[in-house]
Amino acid sequence: DAKTTQPPSMDCAEGRAANLPCNHSTISGNEYVYWYRQIHSQGPQYIIHGLKNNETNEMASLIITEDRKSSTLILPHATLRDTAVYYCIVRVRDDKIIFGKGTRLHILP
C-alpha cells in the first residue's frame, strides 16, 4: 500500500504556481520522497526527489517539512502541458515504487 496521502484533484490557473501537497506521516529516516507525474496516455515521468533538504531542478521544487511528515511539490509557472496525475511516493533507494492514487492536476487557461 502507498504510504502517502494526496488530494484527489486540484485546479491551478495557467501561469500561476501549482502547489501539490503530500502527507507521509509514517516516513522512515532512510526513505526518500519522490514525485512522478503521468500525462494522459503516457508513461510516468520522474520529476524530483529529496530526503530532508529542499530540492529544485528545471521542472519543479520540492519543499519537505522539518519533521519530514509532509512535503509540497511546486511547479513555479504552470502551463497547460502540466495537466497530469502527480504521484508522491516514499521509498528506500533501490526499493520498488508503489504508486498511490495521486493528485489529478488541472491547469485552467
Place this chain on the structure above:
Amino acid sequence: DTAVSQTPKYLVTQMGNDKSIKCEQNLGHDTMYWYKQDSKKFLKIMFSYNNKELIINETVPNRFSPKSPDKAHLNLHINSLELGDSAVYFCASSFRGRYEQYFGPGTRLTVT
C-alpha cells in the same frame, strides 16, 4: 532517439491466446521493470530485472513470464490470456542505486 521503447503499442487478442510484449532501452541502464496499469488507473509493479537476474517478482500469475536476453531488453510473455489481463503495460529502466526510473510509452492490451 526513444529512450525506452515498447512494441506493440496496441494489442487486441482473444481469450486463451499467448502473446508477447517487447521492451528495449538505450540508456545503458542495468535494471528494467514491468508495470501494469488497470482500468482504474492503479499502477503496480510486476517484475524487475537487474543484469538479467530477477530481483522483484510481485504476486503475479505464473501465466506471466518475463525474459531478459540482455541488459537492454526485457520481454513479457503472457500465456492463456484472460479478460482481466486487459490493461496498459509499462516497461521502465534505471540504474540500480539511482533514484529515477524512465518509463516507456506503454502497451495497451485488450483481451476479448
